[in-house]
Amino acid sequence: MDIIVRPTPELKGEIQALSSKNYTTRYLLAAALAEGTSVVRYPAHSQDSDAMRRCIADLGAALEETDDQIVITGFGGKLSPVKELNVGNAGAVLRFLMAIAALSPEITFVNTYPDSLGKRPHDDLITALEQMGVQVEHQNGRLPITIRGGKPKGGSITVSGEVSSQYLSALLFLTPLLEEDSEITVTGDLKSKVVVGQTLEVLEQAGIQVEAAPDYTLFKVPGKQKYQARTYVVQGDYPGSAAILAAAAVTRSDVTVHRLEERSKQGERAVVDVLQMMNTPLRHENGSVRVQGNHQLRAVEFDGDAATDAVLAMVAAAVFAEGTSRFYNVENLRYKECDRITDFVTELRKAGADVEEKRDEIIVHGKPFGVEGGATIDAHYDHRVIMALTVVGLRARNPIVIKDAHHVAKSYPQFFDHIAALGGSVEWVKE
Structure with missing residues (x-):
């Protein structure tokens, strides 16, 4: 479904942040890998977390869900x-x-999104699994992928961190269950180190021991470990909240988002600091962020590697800042649901933004008085792109139409409900 985003001069109100997608998926997996019964409180409800629910159930976990928790x-x-x-x-x-x-002896992962996930590479993880004696059948590193395992072996494992930290996290979940001790060496420049920290945090809570080098280049994982049944509490989600905070920053606003812990290990917590650097009137205390936007933003330079899933929202805010902003060290954005550099820059230009790209940068020449809008924009089936383009649409002079905006449900199903509750003018196009 498409959505129309109309110019909105003011946002006002309070919302509760969604629960973290990253922590929810990790807690669900840790609970499934334990023998016994675990509880995940305040789990996220999104296409990603629902995919993990569905798959661990297929693999043998029993799930009972109520309004605010899952018993696994x-x-x-x-x-x-x-x-x-x-x-x-x-x-x-x-x-x-x-x-x-x-x-397992053999499992095939099917390809139901050939134009999105089906295009994403998984070669580095495949190479690591093959080192462990696992046979992998694949299509040039892409889906569909068949895993033929049964008895993977630990020992010395090498994995590249150049494209994604998710390959390393995957190995960290697996290796504690193996008979042998494992030593995982990470080659190249590891992306999204903060997210690896979240994985280690969840593993520790699950009773798993991992010795990590301070620079995350080497991990020693004892074998024959068992995941322990635990009760986990999911914190509020900074990546999704980043778009709400950015929307408040670019409008005249008084918006409060609750359930955002000040000391969270989510790298996207940096959106609070970046918006403050951009001169956004903002307070963060007692687990709540209050933004009182006044249209007076200034440009910023930011290393986006540690806050990957908030970069597009920050770029959207920078579209309306005085001066030129630069978001660098973000090449891994190219390997997401779409190419979040080229595709996003292309769509921003349709809306009237003055942006350019380099291999690992997005450069924004701000327009403090707004952009023209009046365009139909392709979101490339990407939830982060949809949210960021919505931020731009709220300050455009003319409405924009975002194609296939329902894909926002991948991480934030209530996003447009929350924008509307704050006073944003958004309307689904009836088919």
Whole structure:
């Protein structure tokens, strides 16, 4: 479905941040890998987290869900026999479960999103799994992918961190269950180190021991470990909230987002600091962020590697800042649901923004008085692109139409409901 985003001079109100997608998927997997019953409180509800729910159930976990928690009886390291798994368009879920599937004789991951996840490469994880004695059948590193494992071996494993940290996280979930101790060496420039920190945090909570070098280039993982049944509490989600905060920053606003912990290990927490650097009137205290936007933003330079999933929202805010902003060290944005550099820059230009790209940068020449709008924009089936383009549409002089905006549900199903509740003018196009 398409959505019309109309110019909105003012946003006002309070919302609760969605629960973190990253923590939810990791807690669900840790619970499934435990023997016994775990509880995940305040889980995220999105296409990604739903994909993990569905797949761990297929693999043998028993799930009982109420309004605010999921009770999970795990399968430990003993997967139920299943021929196929469908992760939808969830890249992290695919990569985590490719590793776990190595415990099974044979599982095929099907390709239901050929124009999105189906285009994303997984070569580095495939190479690492093959080092462990796992046979992998694939299409030049892409879906459909068949994992033939059963008895993966630990020992010395090398994995590249150049494209994604998700490959490393996948191995960190798998290796504690192996008979042998493992030593994982990371080559190249590891992307999104902060997200690896989240994986290590979840593993520690699940009773798993991992010795990590301070620079995350080497990990020592004892074998024969068991995941422990635990109660996990999911914190609020900064990546999704980044777009709400950016929308408040570019309009005249008084918006408060609750459930955003000040000391969160989510790298996207940096959106708060960046918006403050951009001169946004903002307070962050007692787990709430209050933005009182006044249209007076200034340009910023920011290393986006640690806050990958908030970069597009920050770029959207920079479209209306005084001066030239630069978001660098973000090449891994090219390997997401779409090429979040080239594709996003292309669509921003349609809306009237003055932006340019380099291999690992997005450069924004701000227009403090707004952009023209009046365009129909292709979101490339990407939830982050949809949210960021919505931010731009709120300050455009003419409405914009975002194609296939329903894909925002991948991470934030209530996004447009929340924008509307704050006073944003958004309307679904009736088919």
